[in-house]
Amino acid sequence: MYQTQRFVNVIVSQLFGEYIYRMLALMTAMIFLTISNSSFALAPNPGANLACPASSTKGIFDNSNYTKLKESFDTNTYQPMTSTSSLSIPLKIKMTIEDINVNTSGNNTTITGTSANPAMDINRNFKDLTSRSDITLDFQNTGNSDSLYLNNVAISAFDIDKSIGSNKTGWDDLVSITGITRNNTKIKGTFQRLSGSSVIELANGLQTSSTNASFNCTAALDTNCQGSVLFSEDIRSVTFSYTNTNNVTTPTSQRFQFRVDSYCYTPQYTFSGIVFNDNGGITDANATNANITTGPYANNANYFNGIFDSATPNAEAGIPSSTVELTHCTNGSVYGSQLVDGSTPTIGQYKINVPITTISGNTNNLCLVEKNNNTGNVYTIRTNSNKKVIAFANTTYHYPDNNFGKVIAANVALVLKKAQYINNCPTTLNYTDPAINTSGNNDPRVGFSSASINDLVPGQCIAYRITATNRANIVISDFVMRDVLQKKGVNGAQVTSVLANPPLSTTDYNAAENPAIGANGEVKTRTLTINARNNRVFYFNTKYGTTANP
Template structure:
């Protein structure tokens, strides 16, 4: 029994030791696995930070795919980003090879644990050959360079190999171009657990490479921390160049690869207001313009079938911008509060203006207007309002096509023509009688005519037809026609005329605001609207030759 007990205890002890050994191995495997996963996990670039007032962005997985698909096409790609539209970014990506003998194995997108990066595989013909990957940044709203702050990038799988059939020593140089046009290097951002250092190897460049030749190779395409090198630019840049090559420590190079990510960029959101002050002539040149041409229907008239003339819309290229104006960005409620002022372009594109301002400019006001002021004399007539409300909201960053139209005097919308008819002062007179309104009548004694009056007998009457023609493609509001009856001694008049029957039309005139029958004075219509491309006639009758001042 004791022996049996002893043997059983021995076996239990042996099994326990085996179990402990297996548990130790399993635990060690788990620890190694955990350490391995930690070592090969992408680390956040410490330079991925933005100051207060800046929007922060980075490329999405879709952005990497779109960029790679457009590489070397000279096309800018709209960046989706993750900044909610506050950073209007476009990027053009280009690669440049130093040698035509470089084997370009791959330039594509990899995705590891849901995170994408650009993968570059190369077999260089020698250790000094390189591939440049260039990112050019552009404002999607203005198509001008955009200078991004705290641009941060990371390169992965920067490692070393010196074995049969596999020899390379990765080196990555990352530089940017500032607003001053100078080239600066990215500043190393230390990554915990990374073997990558920043320095100057024999190649003479400043960049990222493996700390020592004894560091192990990294697993490709896994964005591991051990071979991650991260940088950030200390100044705003509009272009970044990543040069992939070798350190120069080894004498030869074989197939090698790295992965790239754009980790961060910052930008103060700008609200952009653009427009053009333009000649709203619809293609009717100064040589063709005629201030007295009221023909808007005949095929031979320059003002017939001109839908873009005086329509308040900038119709390019038929119409062009004009110089001489100043545009102000103001508080609508108090236009004396001016946020920005700009003289429109005198060169190409002529007449254009553009404001780009941060939200802080408005001091929490959202009622923003644009005002145009003209200092010249060539284009005195407006075709649009001089004050435009932009409809500003903090979530909209582009306010384009805030255009202001003008025309020369000869292209004015309104043409007034006065015709007269000598009559014998009947109590009733049918102004619209077709026999009195024949076209091209040259005798004012037979009907309304623009011909001159002669042999007028005192005591006769002169009826007037004033035709207002709106040649424009927009209505004329608040139109008031005024005509002052002649008065003896005023402007050389030898006699006085007075208003006579028939009474003024109450449709066109306010009776109380006009002279009474038999009284001299000013004839004035109501405030009316002349619709676009329309004519309207106004009539009144006067008795000619009164020598007594009735007022």
């Protein structure tokens, strides 16, 4: 028994040694297999291999950016991103997450993967089949905070798998990846097929093709559960919408990961401004006031100056219903256009973004043109030109403050007021005599008045005082005042009026361009200038042939 026992012990010892040997060999093989598999855990996105368009720069998302994305989410701010490109790309990103019907506990947003291949890791505790998380990356220009448009954006999502229990608990991941284009259209990324991945694209998004109830990728960034897409169009944001298929009715805690693989940046130029009411903050009720000494127009430096003044007092506001176009100044080709904003607080504002390739070769002949789309045509008077020539420079990418001023007709800069004075046609008449220039006079037989005239005596004259007031803060040039003397039988006139003494002022009138004393015709001033916030007064005397009302 003893020997037998010794023999048995020897056999057992040999078998145990062989077992240890085989276990060591198996563990060694598993280690090598793990090393081999880990090197292929992250499949390259085929879209990342595409070359960028002409004049564009390739950007490879730097690994340090994932920490910045996490900070962006935590602080709700844009964070500048780094690219491995040798050229600078002015990109900053804000990552936001909108959770729809998600439990308030059991959620976290972290960074996963390795230092060589990090990724954002989104963990959410879903309530039911309607639960969803929308993870959005918004792109902006670090220089001016305008939307930044990227093309050939290559994105990869991970951990698209499933684990469905008998009572439909667990998860069956469904992920859609969309972008917003220059014309605010939502588009889907083009699916990139990966060798070794079970992820397929269906109409409503990416999901695993496995028919097993459980196909769970536990390793980070596992190729088996990787879905990659490419956006070839220019986009300003990307949204991952993460939810479940209808195969699950009672979801549990779920996990989703993503990486930004690469993108292309084409330098773009931004042209911006506002179409505004250049009324100096004067209400429509006071618009007809012609007094530049007192009242709303007095000392109002903002009114009708062609400049957008947003500071109080006398702040001005934007107006809607215009389209601004970026055009070729000569042939009118349109490179970009935008309808101005129609609601506060950005009413009247516009911003046109165009890539350098759009205007290549035409940068020395660019204009911004404002066109009115308002069928009511309320703002009919322009306070500056509706066409602005752009002083373009290749290294300047933002052209702000291209503003277009307009006012309603009652806010017109030039106001003409006519007063009349009945006189006996003297050879000389002192038009500026204070006795006939009394403020508020209602009797045209006493002095100049805006009151109507009745019962004119035959042979009497009517002198006219026309005050041209420039209420604006800009000069009115090329001003000409015209007044056609009435002639019997023309436009219903019952009498003919003729020019009377005293002779016209040679400072204001050219005798060769006006009727002679005793003749009918058009009274016309020289071409004159009326300085900003100033006026000029013109006089002439006329004689009527009957007592009919003039």
